[in-house]
Amino acid sequence: MESAKGGPSSSSTLSSLPFRLHILVVDDDPTCLMVLAKMLRKCRYEGVTICKHATIALSLLRGERAKYDIVLTDVHMPDVDGFKLLEIVGLEMYLPVLMMSADCDMNVAMRGLEHGSVGKVEVENTGKKVLEDGECASTLNEGSSEKHYKRKNQAKEDEDGSDDSKEHRVQRQLRVHWHLSLHKHFTSVVNLIGIDRVEADTILELMDVPGLTREDAATHLEVRF
DNA sequence: ATGCAAATAT
DNA sequence: GATATTTGCA
Secondary structure (H helix, E strand, C coil): CCCCCCCCHHHHHHHCCCCCCEEEEECCCHHHHHHHHHHHHHCCCCEEEEECCHHHHHHHHHHCHHHCCEEEEECCCCCCCHHHHHHHHHHHCCCCEEEEECCCCHHHHHHHHHCCCCEEEECCCCCCCCCCCCCCCCCCCCCCCCCCCCCCCCCCCCCCCCCCCCCCCCCCCCCCCCCHHHHHHHHHHHHHHCCCCCCHHHHHHHHCCCCCCHHHHHHHHHHHC
16 A cells, blocks of 8 residues: 555666766876776766866866766875865856765865765775765756756656646746755855845856756745845 | 745655 | 745735
8 A cells, every 4th residue: 555656666766866967087096087987887877077187177167067967086186186176166166076085084074075075985996885975966957058857846647637627737946955065055155245245146146056046046045044 | 136925845 | 744945925
């Protein structure tokens, strides 16, 4: 009687996995880079871009930011390390960043989280142990470039179709998930503007999150402040 | 454009 | 049923 409805409970889990996400992997070690890319592709991720320097990653992101959904970066890298990258990305755009490092130092993970990382994965020298926390990488991708899943609440396809009076299929706007990462971005933008001269419109522009509407920002402003 | 209450989705 | 978000309205 529980799951009697033909709801694709388990199958939908598989089909809703974020395989469509385009991942930008950054690591100075070419071996790790290859292993990671191979692992990700094996995990069915369709878009995987790799690069060996944070600076390159930044130019890629600045050039086609809409193309990427998440950044997976190593913490230890010469020149610009993961934290620096995380900081710059967080400053210039809204994109979740996942940090990786061989060490299991919890402090590193904490530091990453505090600086806006959406999580940290520990990578064992040989295998691949993925411990991740934080929010899911998917956010509100709407006005991106290519095929983006924009399926939200379309009501479970009616069982039969004997409901003629319920033509209320007025699709509501996509529900915004104000997860920690997005909220932090919001907060930093608000602080940047000044808690006294905040304007939903300005916030929206500075946040620069595709899909987010002025109302979303305004409402969140009320709720959170 | 902002703030609030009601409606809705999770 | 509570909570989080979106709508609609003043």
